[in-house]
Amino acid sequence: MRTICFILSALVAAPLSAQRPIPSSEHLSGRLSYDGHGTFGGFVGTTDSVLGRLNAATDLARVTGYVAARAQTLKTGNGKRDRDQYSSLEVDAFPYIRYEVDSLTVGATHGDTLAVVLHGRFDIHGVQRTVDLPARLLLTRTSAHLLADTPLNLTDYKIGGLSKFFGALKMDPRIVVHIDVTFRLAE
Numbered sequence: 001m002r003t004i005c006f007i008l009s010a011l012v013a014a015p016l017s018a019q020r021p022i023p024s025s026e027h028l029s030g031r032l033s034y035d036g037h038g039t040f041g042g043f044v045g046t047t048d049s050v051l052g053r054l055n056a057a058t059d060l061a062r063v064t065g066y067v068a069a070r071a072q073t074l075k076t077g078n079g080k081r082d083r084d085q086y087s088s089l090e091v092d093a094f095p096y097i098r099y100e101v102d103s104l105t106v107g108a109t110h111g112d113t114l115a116v117v118l119h120g121r122f123d124i125h126g127v128q129r130t131v132d133l134p135a136r137l138l139l140t141r142t143s144a145h146l147l148a149d150t151p152l153n154l155t156d157y158k159i160g161g162l163s164k165f166f167g168a169l170k171m172d173p174r175i176v177v178h179i180d181v182t183f184r185l186a187e
Contacts, residue, residue, distance in 0.1 A: 022063050023186045027052030028143065030181030032069040032097065034152070036076075038171045045085065049073040054144065054183050060116075060137075061104050067146075067181050068098040088154075088161035089125055098123040099133070099179065113138050118148065124157040133179075145182045152177050 030050030036043050047069050054065040072091040076082055089097075100120045107115035118133040135148035154162065154173040162171040 022054060022057045022060055022144075024056040025054045025144070025183040025185050027067070028182045028184040030067065030179075032067070032074075032180075033178045034074075035176045035178075036171060037174075038081075043076050043078070043081070045074045045076045047073040047075065050181055052181050052183065054185075060114075060139070061106055063104055064101055066098055066100045067179055068096045070095055071097050084161065088159050094125050096123070099131075110136075122152070122157075124152075125159050127157040129156060135179075140185075142185055143182055144185055146179065148179045150177050151175070 033046035
């Protein structure tokens with residue numbers, strides 16, 4: 001899954017932006033993807049069918065919310081691999097891949113972007129695991145754009161079926177998830 005990032009306006013000083021109230025917001029656009037590696041090389045799984053929400057807070061550090069995607073919308077460009085992926089993820093029983101944000105730690109400002117750490121948990125394949133996600137956030141008066149990247153091990157989420165034909169075809173359980181989502185903020 002890809003990095004989650006919020007957008008900070010160049011017109012608003014970043015330290016002041018982190019202290020301003022953040023309104024509730026549904027996502028505007030987003031992409032969730034992962035980099036995987038199998039017997040025949042690397043591949044990318046991606047979906048633009050992303051859901052998300054920011055819950056209002058008095059300042060950025062208190063923001064909560066989530067980003068989610070339907071597991072069956074992930075596409076790798078290979079129909080057989082996609083079917084195997086859906087089978088391994090058991091998409092009928094566990095239809096969503098979700099990251100729930102409980103809080104943020106605001107870090108350094110780099111130009112118009114804040115370094116943040118999202119504190120929360122992934123819910124994948126019926127398994128919840130606490131994960132702190134380092135991310136970049138760009139916040140304007142009208143939007144928040146979040147980018148995050150994190151390694152993830154599929155076996156930590158009890159995802160099997162990564163080996164086919166008696167081990168002749170394998171997928172490495174270690175992937176990198178990228179989150180890229182933009183939220184519309186009320187002015």
